[in-house]
Structures are given as C-alpha cells and as structure tokens.
Amino acid sequence: MDITLPAIPAGVLVLLGLVAPYAQALLQHPDWTPTAKKIASVALAFVLTGVVLVFYYVYTGDTVPAWPTLVLLAWAVAQASYAMVTKPSASKLESRTSRQ
Known part of the structure; x- marks a missing residue:
C-alpha cells in the first residue's frame, strides 16, 4: 500500500x-476532564483538515483521497x-480566557 500525501495540503x-x-x-x-480534552483535540484535527482540504479544492479543483492520513x-x-x-x-492562555 502506497501512501502518498500531497505536499501543499500536508505542509499547510x-x-x-x-x-x-x-x-x-x-x-x-481548565476544568474539563482529560477525556474531554482529548476528544476536543481530535475534533480540532478534523476541523483543521477539513478547512485545509476545502481551500485546496477551491484553489486547485483537485480532491485529496488521503484525508484520513x-x-x-x-x-x-x-x-x-x-x-x-x-x-x-497554551495553558496560560487557557486559564486567562476561561470563564471563571
């Protein structure tokens, strides 16, 4: 199985x-459980990937089949x-911007 990542989306x-x-x-x-923070990090990864792939598609018209990677x-x-x-x-930013 050959995994080929397009350079531009991967770099961005x-x-x-x-x-x-x-x-x-x-x-x-800051009061969130570690499980909730991990779920947020995975959700953020999906969002970032979606944003990058949408901009890549709009700019080039090419789809990227390697989105799970x-x-x-x-x-x-x-x-x-x-x-x-x-x-x-990041921890300082989290504590400063959270609602007390």
Missing part, C-alpha cells in the same frame, strides 16, 4: 497543527507541538 496542515494548541486553549476550560498528521503535529513547545503558553 503541519503549520496549522503547530498553532492548534492555542486554538484548543481558546475553546476549552491528513487527519492523523494534524492530530500528531498538534500533540507534539503541545508536548514539546506550546504547553506553558
């Missing part, structure tokens, strides 16, 4: 995935970004 998705923890921090509340890529990059780089600042 990686860039958006790097800042996805900030988007998730704006949407969630792109969802996994978006989720993996967002999780890695949160774990390695953005955790302190």
